[in-house]
Structure formats: structure tokens, C-alpha cells
Amino acid sequence: MNAWFRWFRGLSGPARWGIVGTILSALGLIVGIVGLIPAYSGSGQSSPAPAPPQPVALRAPEKAAPPDPKPAAAKGDAPTQQITGNDNIQIGSIKDVRDVTINPKPKMRTRTVLQNAGSNVALVLKEIDEDPKMLLEYATDEVKHLGFVPVGTEVRVLSEKRRSSKNPALVSYTKVELLEGEHKGQVGWASVSNVRSETVPE
Numbered sequence: 798m799n800a801w802f803r804w805f806r807g808l809s810g811p812a813r814w815g816i817v818g819t820i821l822s823a824l825g826l827i828v829g830i831v832g833l834i835p836a837y838s839g840s841g842q843s844s845p846a847p848a849p850p851q852p853v854a855l856r857a858p859e860k861a862a863p864p865d866p867k868p869a870a871a872k873g874d875a876p877t878q879q880i881t882g883n884d885n886i887q888i889g890s891i892k893d894v895r896d897v898t899i900n901p902k903p904k905m906r907t908r909t910v911l912q913n914a915g916s917n918v919a920l921v922l923k924e925i926d927e928d929p930k931m932l933l934e935y936a937t938d939e940v941k942h943l944g945f946v947p948v949g950t951e952v953r954v955l956s957e958k959r960r961s962s963k964n965p966a967l968v969s970y971t972k973v974e975l976l977e978g979e980h981k982g983q984v985g986w987a988s989v990s991n992v993r994s995e996t997v998p999e
Contacts (some may be wrong), residue, residue: 903998909973911950912993918945921973921985929959931968932988943985951976954992955984 911919922935923943935941952973961968969989975981 905996906999907994907996908951909954909992909994910948911946911952911987911991912948913991917948919948919950919987919991921946921975921980921987922970923983923985925959925970925986927959928962929968929970930961931964943983944980946975946978946980950978952987952992958989959986 911921913919920932920936921943922941924941925935952975955972955974957972959970970986971989971992972984973987973992974984
């Protein structure tokens with residue numbers, strides 16, 4: 798060792814600094830290699846094993862609801878369908894319907910009846926003048942009365958008619974046959990304004 802120091806002292810200044818720099822570089826290299834050893838040793842280790850899977854709770858399958866023992870027709874809250882008239886058409890099946898009521902469309906007919914806007918009876922005369930008066934004038938002449946007939950009484954209109962020559966638009970009568978009520982079968986005269994047609998079921 799003493800010989801090395803004697804050799805080192807015999808070197809020139811630049812040579813000494815060159816040797817010192819070389820030694821320091823070597824030391825730095827050694828220190829770097831030593832620092833890398835833990836990293837290399839750690840890289841060789843295997844990665845930690847994954848955690849075992851957690852058990853999954855198994856659920857029993859849900860049971861289906863038992864079928865309804867009662868048929869739809871036996872339920873009290875089953876709907877009811879009504880079909881009225883001949884124009885109702887059912888295509889396919891009627892599901893969950895307990896009762897189906899089919900009311901056929903009634904046949905209609907036209908009839909003629911007595912009416913009176915101001916009363917529930919209409920005056921029917923058994924005779925009138927050739928040139929008739931207003932009905933109000935006949936109301937006090939009981940000789941010409943057939944009777945006061947309830948409105949709605951069905952009559953048959955006959956062909957004979959009479960109109961006032963002075964006021965034909967207001968004073969006009971038609972001959973009628975009474976088809977029901979107290980005077981059924983009798984023929985008399987009724988003011989045209991007290992006769993109307995209506996449509997009713999047969």
C-alpha cells in the first residue's frame with residue numbers, strides 16, 4: 798500500500814486528478830449497481846394470487862301461481878255484454894264474458910195520432926159546416942161535438958178535407974176514424990193542426 802502511495806505521489810498533478818476521477822467514476826458505478834439489486838430481485842417475484850371468488854347465494858326458483866280453479870264464466874265480477882239491434886256484429890270470441898244479451902232491433906211502424914200543444918185532449922167534431930169556422934167557435938157548439946179525445950189516441954186519416962174559404966191556411970179539417978179509446982170506430986172531424994204522424998215499435 799505504501800508503495801502505491803509513493804507511486805501516486807510521484808505522478809504529476811494532472812495524472813493524479815485523472816486517477817482520482819477514474820476511481821470516483823468506478824465508485825459511482827458500483828453504488829448504482831448496488832441500488833438496482835433490490836429492484837431486480839423484486840421483479841423476479843410472482844404477483845400475488847387473486848382473491849378467491851366469493852360464494853354466490855343461490856335462490857330457489859319462484860313457484861308459478863296455481864291456476865284459478867274457477868272458470869271465467871263462474872266469476873261474479875265477469876263483464877256482461879249487451880248487443881242491441883240487428884246491426885251489431887261480433888267477430889271472433891267473446892272472452893271472459895259471463896252473459897251476452899242480444900236484443901234484436903224492434904220493427905217500427907208509422908201511426909197517426911191526435912195531438913194538442915195546449916192541452917191533454919183534442920176536440921173531435923162529428924160534423925162541420927161546408928165552409929168551416931175556426932175550431933174555437935165550434936168549442937161552444939156542443940151539438941157538433943163527437944168528444945174531447947185524449948192526445949196520443951191513434952186515428953186513421955180519411956181522404957175528405959175541408960178548408961175555410963176566408964182563411965184556408967189556418968182553418969183546415971180532415972176526416973178521421975178513431976182506432977182506440979172510448980170513441981173507437983167512430984168517424985169525426987179534427988183540425989189538421991191536431992193530427993200528426995209518429996214512428997213507434999210494433
